[in-house]
Structure formats: C-alpha cells, structure tokens
Amino acid sequence: MNLQNLDLNLLVIFNQLHTDGSVSVAAEKLGLSQPTVSNALRRLRTLLNDELFLRTTKGMEPTPYAAQLAEPIAYALNTIQRSLASPASFEPAASQRTFTVAMTDLGEIELLPPLMRALHELAPGVTLSTVRNNRDSLRDDMEAGQVDLAIGLIPQLKTGFFQQRLFMQHYVCLFREGHPLDGSRLTRRRFYEAEHVVVISTGTGHDKVHEIIDSAKEKRRVSLYVPHFVALGHILRNSDMIATVPERYALRSAQPFGLRYLPHPIKLPEIGINMFWHAKYHREPGNQWLRQLIFKLFSGA
Template sequence: MELNEIDLNLLNVFNELLKCGSVSATARALGVSQPGVSNALNRLRTLLGDELFLRTSRGMEPTPYAEMLAEPIAFALSTIHSTINQRATFDAATSQRNFTVAMTDIGEIYFLPVLIKLLAEIAPQVTLSTVRNNAVNLRDEMEAGRVDLAIGLLPDLKTGFFQRRLFDQKYVCLFRKEHPFEQQGITQDTFTEADHVVIVSAGTGHGQVDELLEQAGVHRKVKLRVPHFVAVGHILQASDMIAVVPERFAERTLAPFDLVYVPCPVKLPAISINILWHAKNHREPGNQWLRTLISDAFSDNKVPGNDPI
C-alpha cells in the first residue's frame, strides 16, 4: 500500500478512537458527526483489511492489528503536527550565526562601525561577512541563500525581492581643510577648473556621477582615477584635489583626515539607498532581525516597510 492511497484524516480518526474508545466521544473530540466517524472507520477497515475495532461491553476495543499500529501512527501524527506548527526562532543574544551582506566600500565605511558596535552589545556571537555588490552574481547568491541582505542602489534586483528605503544620498564636494575653496567657496567655474580625483564605481549608483555631470555640460579636469573610495581621504588630505562623493561618506572622513565638504555647485539628484532581501527570506527570523536592526539604526524615517519591488 502506498501513502497516497490513505487519507490522513482516516488515521486521525483511528488515533482518536483509540484514545476515546467510542464513536460518539471521537465525533465530539473531532467536531464531526457520528456517521462521519463510522464512515471513516469503514473506509480504513477496507483499506487495511482488518476490523481494527470491535464493539464490546467496554466500548470499541482495538484488534491486535490495531494495537500494533497504534504507537507508530500516534508518533507519526504527533511529528506531523509539531512540524507544521513549528516556528523557527532567532535569539540574537545566543546565536552564533554568520550573516553575509552585500555592500560597496562606502557601505563598509559608513555602516560597519555602527553595526559592529551594535552586535557587540546585543548579539556578541553573531558575525558578519561582506561581499561587493558587483563582484558576485548577486541575484543568484541571494536566491541561493549565500547572501542574506544587500544595501545600496540596486535597480537590477526587482522581481522576487523586497526592499526597504534607508535614506536618500546627496553628493557633495570634499577637500582638505585650509583649501582655498574653504574660504572662497566653490562655483561651477572653479569646480571645473580644479583638479579632481574621480572614483570609478562601475555597477553601483555612484558610477552615475560622471554621466550626470556630462549631461549637465560639466567637464571636470580629472587628475586621478581610482577604483574605490578607500584611498580618497588619504589622497585629498595630501593634495589640493577635490572629489564629488556621497555626503554620508564625506561625514566619515572629516575627523580622521582633516577634511571639509560643501554642497556641490552642480545640482545632482540624490540616490535612494535601500536594504534588499530575497522573497524566500521574507519571514525568516534571523533575516528579519538583521534588516530591522539595520533599518532602526540607519533609516531616516524609522518607519518599517516591507515593500515588494
């Protein structure tokens, strides 16, 4: 006999009849009619080729075959019940889980110092790993569960993903303290005449800056191109070059590198920085916990939102 030949409800009636010892008590326990219980028992008798229960003065007594089936059926039903009612939990205080988050080098500079401090306080055994948004096939990695969350401007992650807005990122001009621009201010003309360090961030929202400036008819005098933001503070500290960078990155460089920033004289649209996750992890407790932690720490509006893309 194959499992697809047996209705699970019949086994449930069998198990309850064993406990109750009567058709009427079983019907009350299951919330069905007595004829319904009798019909289920007759169907099970036919399937198993045994009477299963005999009517006696003491009630419905199980046959030897029914007694043999009793324990394994009760165990199987209990296992099924506990499994389908089980809810995974996540205890941040005791978890030793490692989360992998995709972000840019700006993301690491801006988010990680705060996140690491928070984890030390509320989830001391939880660890983080980061990967570059553009260094892996992010869609596949998140779908496979190898990357838990992604942070940034990621327009390619649409169908099958959820996102929550953290903040809008403005662009500013960054340079060293006591730079002539600190006293004189900066105009569009002096902006184009200055020596620029340009960060080439292909595959990220920040890579659009060159394109946007060109669309505005602004051509910078590029002295240096670098592939990431990590060295920008060191470079500006030791030169008269300027850089167009996201404001929140600029904020992190002021004290360590003695820098200042001013609004960019060329109007550039802000970009939306989001936290994204795959739909398969939408209700996974650990994933929910981490994205809520990040949202609470960094969101401008502090209003949770689980908006499908």
C-alpha cells in the same frame, strides 16, 4: 502508496481510533459524527489494503499492520502539531548565527561601526559577513538565502524583493585642507578645471552621479580611477585632486584625513539608500530582527 492521495485528516482519525478503540468515542473526541469516522476508516482500508481495525468484544482491535503503523503515525502527527503550535523565533542574545549583508565599501564605512556596536550589546554571539552589492549573483544568492540583506541603490532587485528606505544622501566635493579651493566658493568652472579622482562603483547610485557630471559640455580632468573609497582619504590628503562623494562619507573622512568639503556646483539628484530582502524570508524571524535593528539605527539618520 503515493502520499498525494492521502488526506492528513485520515491519519488523525486513525490515531484517535487506535487510542480509544471505539468509533463513537473517537468521533466524540474529534468533534465528528460516527458516520464520518466510519467513512474515513473505509477510505483508509481501501488505501492501505488492510482491515486496520476489527470489531471484538473488547472494542476495535488493531490488526498487526495497524499496530505497526500506530507509533510512526502518532510521532509524525505530534511533530507536526508541535511545529505548528510553536512558531519559529529568534533569540538575539543566545544566537550564534552568521548574517551576510551585501553593501559597498562606502556602506561598510558608514554603517558597520554603529551596527557592530549594537550587535555587541544585543547579540554578542552573532557574526556579520559583508559582500559587495553589485555582484552578478546577488539576486540568486539572496533567493537561496546565502545573502540575508542588501543595502544601497540596487535597481536590479525588483520582482520578488521587498525594500525599505533608510536615508537619502546628496553629494559634495572633497579635498585636502590648504587646497587652492579651500576657503573659496566652488564654481562650476573651477570644478571642471580641477584635477579629479573618481571612484568607479558600477551598478550603484554613485555610477549614475558620475554619468551626469560627464554628460555636460565641460569635461573634467580625471587623473585617477579607483574601484573603492577605502584609499580615497589617503589619496586626497597627499594631492591636489578633488572627489565627488556622498556628504556622509565627507563627514566621516574630514577630521581623520585633514580634509574639507564644499557644496557641489553641479545639480545632482539625491540618492535613496534602501534595504532589500527576498520575499521568501519576509517572515523569517532572524531576518526580521536584523531588518528592524538596521532600520532603527539608520532610518532618516
């Protein structure tokens, strides 16, 4: 028999009939009329090609086939009932779950220290794994549940995704202490004449900022391209190069690497940093909990 042809309500009535052995008693307990229960029994007899229950002096007695079906049907109905009555939940303090979050290395520098402190306090058994948020498979990985959240400016995540703004960031010029630009006003001319190191972050907001800088009639002198921010502090500390970076990164890097920064002389747009998640997991308790924690930590910060 094809399950598509089976009404779940028929199994509920079957289970009640088997328990009570009476059409009238089953109807009363289910809040149905006797004709409704009798009609359901007729439909079941036709679908299963068996009498199922026979009238005797002791009431409605199950046939051998009905007796065989009774236990698995009762088990299945009980399982469904428990599942619907007990909505899924997430207990952070007891969880051993691994969450995967897509972000840039800049996001790791900015977000991971406070996030890991919060996880250590609230969910010590939880593990966090990061992947890059500009990889080609990100959309499919998030739909499949292999990546729980993505953070950044990620224009390719639109249809089928929710997003929430965390904060805005603007850009500054970063260089070493004692640099010829240190202590002076950074003009547009001096910016383009300086020696530059550029972080290439394809598919992110940083990429768009560099497009604006390079669209001007002036041309900057780029001596070095790097694919990430990790080495930038070391590079700037030991050279006369300058870099265009988000102010948050400049704040984090200035003291450890002996760096300075100035307002950017080029009018650059603020970049919105958003958190993304797939619609399939919008109500998944663990995903909800991690989103709420990240938003609480970084929203408007």
